[in-house]
Amino acid sequence: MKAAIVILNYNGKEMLRQFLPSVIKHSSADVIIVDNKSTDGSLDFLLMSYPQIRIILNSRNEGYAGGYNQGLFQLGDQYEYFILLNSDVEVTANWDSTVLSFLDDHPEVAGAQPKICSYINRSYFDYAGASGGFLDMLGYPYCRGRILHTVEEDLNQYDDVIEIDWASGAGFFIRSKVFMDMGGFEPKFFAHMEEIDLCWRVRDQGMKFMVVPQSVIYHLGGGTLSKADPYKTFLNFRNNLFMLYRNTTEIRFLLIFLLRILLDAGAALHMLLTHGKDHSVAIIKAYSEFLKERRVVKKKPYLASKLSFAPREKKVFSIIWTYYIRKKKIFSGR
Incomplete structure (x- = not known):
């Protein structure tokens, strides 16, 4: 099968209620929920409202890194592409097919991300990803559209498709074989920066990550951990x-x-x-x-x-x- 949109959930019933409708409406790929042992009624909500969605139940909460590893390794080679999508993301028409078509045409590219804008301030980029991620020589991450505390307005100034250092985990496209061959995310990370680490390892194998800004998603942010934590x-x-x-x-x-x-x-x-x-x-x-x-x-x-x-x-x-x-x-x- 072509692609699976895999959403990791941990006690995120309200996020699923708010954002899952746009994913169902605007996506061409299969939608799969990987649940990290939720206790908030998420599963009952999904079974009642979306009985057609496949659910993978993890045995315990191992964060973003371990949670996705558990789920994606169960899927194995059933799909050509994995699309990791945060549960607090609103997508737009053709968001997944646009990036998938690009990857089909560029076999040297291991993965990609769409343009990520803020759900709250929709004319501005999102803090976590914007229009592609980079690292400075000391390992600090920044984005095309967000440097440290400054988030730019999206004036279509970064709408060209370019190579990037890392793709954001908020909307992360990767070839399933690449993910499996690399052993997935480093589980010790638990959450945050595991996708940057994976991108670094993949690029050392001679493959690329790109941003495809013709695909647009809107990220709420802080759905699991807020900046204040x-x-x-x-x-x-x-x-x-x-x-x-x-x-x-x-x-x-x-x-x-x-x-x-x-x-x-x-x-x-x-x-x-x-x-x-x-x-x-x-x-x-x-x-x-x-x-x-x-x-x-x-x-x-x-x-x-x-x-x-x-x-x-x-x-x-x-x-x-x-x-x-x-x-x-x-x-x-x-």
Whole structure:
């Protein structure tokens, strides 16, 4: 079969109630729900309202990474493409077929994402993905349309199809064989940055990820963890270190790590002043757990000779420096 839209659910009945109708209406691919042991009545709602939808029941909640691994490995090679879609996303007409047609025509491309705009402020890009994701040379992620705290208005300025460093997990297209061959997501991540890590590993195999902005979706965001939750801060900082550690050589990681300690100490101070001590402490805890658990997160069987980021003209050494010192706060202004 061609493609499966796979939505991971954990106690998200209200999100499914609100957003699933648009997915059913505007999608050509099969829709499958992977449930992470929900206890809020999600399953009863699905069985009553959408009896035609296939449901895969996970034995426990292992987050985004482990939850999707459990579900997608059950599907195996039944589908040519997996489309991972957050439960808090509204889709538009032909959103999936547009990207699938592109992938059919470009066998060298492993996966892609649509243009992701904000569900709340619909003329603006979404924080988590915008029009394609990138990494600076220190491993900090940013997007075409969103750099750090600045989210741009969508004026069709980023509507060209280009190669990207990473595709957002909010709307993540990938060839099923690639996902299976790469072993899926690293489950230790639990949630956040596992898709960036997977994209990095895939690109080291010589395959590409692209953004196809002719496909548009609208993401609410914060459906599982809001920005106000210190646990989200913890996961983002810890997983970013995990990602760097497992995808770079020891020497390269050490050099990056020393710079990151300084920059993230500044981030902790900023969090203390703007968000309170809980977020600042979360960054310290992230470093502590990384140092304790880094050996559990296995390195690749091989490592590329250089950081495998996007084409050279897209590389930025430090998006922090670019944003705060050079005052370049939009993607086209880098």
